[in-house]
Amino acid sequence: MRGSIVAILLCAQGWATEVVYQDLHVLDGKQQAIVKSWLNQGLKTTEQTLGPLAQSHLPVKLQNVYLSSEPVPWGAVNRSEVDGIELHISYFATQQQLISDWTLYHELAHLYHPLLDxxxxxxxxxxxxxxxxxxxxxxxxxxxxxxxxxxxxxxxxxxxxxxxxxxxxxxxxxxxxxxxxxxxxxxxxxxxxxxxxxxxxxxxxxxxxxxxxxxxxxxxxxxxxxxxxxxxxxxxxxxxxxxxxxxxxxxxxxxxxxxxxxxxxxxxxxxxxxxxxxxxxxxxxxxx
CATH class of the missing domain: 1.10.390 (Neutral Protease; domain 2)
Structure with missing residues (x-):
């Protein structure tokens, strides 16, 4: 798919989660480096706390937001054959602001339970x-x-x-x-x-x-x-x-x-x- 980059995240416990970034091309070069580092750190922190995800790879869909008072104004889980997450990210957010934001941890936590009615x-x-x-x-x-x-x-x-x-x-x-x-x-x-x-x-x-x-x-x-x-x-x-x-x-x-x-x-x-x-x-x- 256009703009997709596959990265392997090796966590401290030794397991690997394959992260598939969708639409990474919507971010400029500097943003890409910040966002990938943030996502890797967030997923590592989540898996170190909750254990490895019960899926071999994680699709991540990204969207740029130019007018927002929050680093991550919106996030969601995309339920499918392989569950993924979608994140709308402020263009001006720094890496530390992203790390301190709760949205990524919230959406990743949803992957640890099935879709409920x-x-x-x-x-x-x-x-x-x-x-x-x-x-x-x-x-x-x-x-x-x-x-x-x-x-x-x-x-x-x-x-x-x-x-x-x-x-x-x-x-x-x-x-x-x-x-x-x-x-x-x-x-x-x-x-x-x-x-x-x-x-x-x-x-x-x-x-x-x-x-x-x-x-x-x-x-x-x-x-x-x-x-x-x-x-x-x-x-x-x-x-x-x-x-x-x-x-x-x-x-x-x-x-x-x-x-x-x-x-x-x-x-x-x-x-x-x-x-x-x-x-x-x-x-x-x-x-x-």
Missing amino acids: YPDFWLAEGLATYLQNIIMLHGGVITTDEYVQRIMAGLERGRLGTWETPGPLARVSEDMWRLRAHARVYWSGAAFFIEADLALRQKDPALTLVSLLKRYQTCCRTQAPAGQPDSAKVFLGQLDRLSRSSIFSNLYHSYKLRQDFPRLSKQAVRLSGLHMMSARHSELLRQK
Whole structure:
């Protein structure tokens, strides 16, 4: 295809992900160098945190944006036979501004779960929202204090959004775009996974959502049903099986019908980040 460049990214653990850049020709030479370095670093940081993607290559579609106050004003996952991502990038963004932006980490995080049906988009967006912050924390892009600040600010937006878009979460999620209910949908889902993570910790200090997702990529990701009414139940059922619990399924049945916004303390949010960092440190020690 026109303007495509194939690059091999070798991650620290030794696996390789083939990245296929589409429409790289829309960027000038200086931009190309900045964007490729940023994408390589972002993918490396993501895979070091969540494990290798369960696909042999990653299509990346790029678009230049000249008038934007954000480094990456828009991103999306392109679901296909091989899932890819699309990123709209500010022409004037520096490499550091791109690294500090959350969009790439969010879209890459979506590749770790299958496509879910519209009533369960709160799960998909919540997972990616939670994981983008975990990736940035693990990668040293943000500190623990910044992690807590970002999560608490997001949860507050979700709480306010719940007043603006009342109704059962699954129904609001299904009509998220028309209702402009993004804050409620995204952050209700993030709260779900924070609660699940804390419950995993109580069951077994070595268990985390990240550790389960790594195993899920190996056992189940490529065979997962995509975009079906039961896709979310199958996905969460696999996480329950891997954790030998019913944590995810039980939370799912209560969350999808809830009309209020979850209450999470700053202490609980901080604990979720520290738990992830502690588990990551223990894993690195085991690898030595």
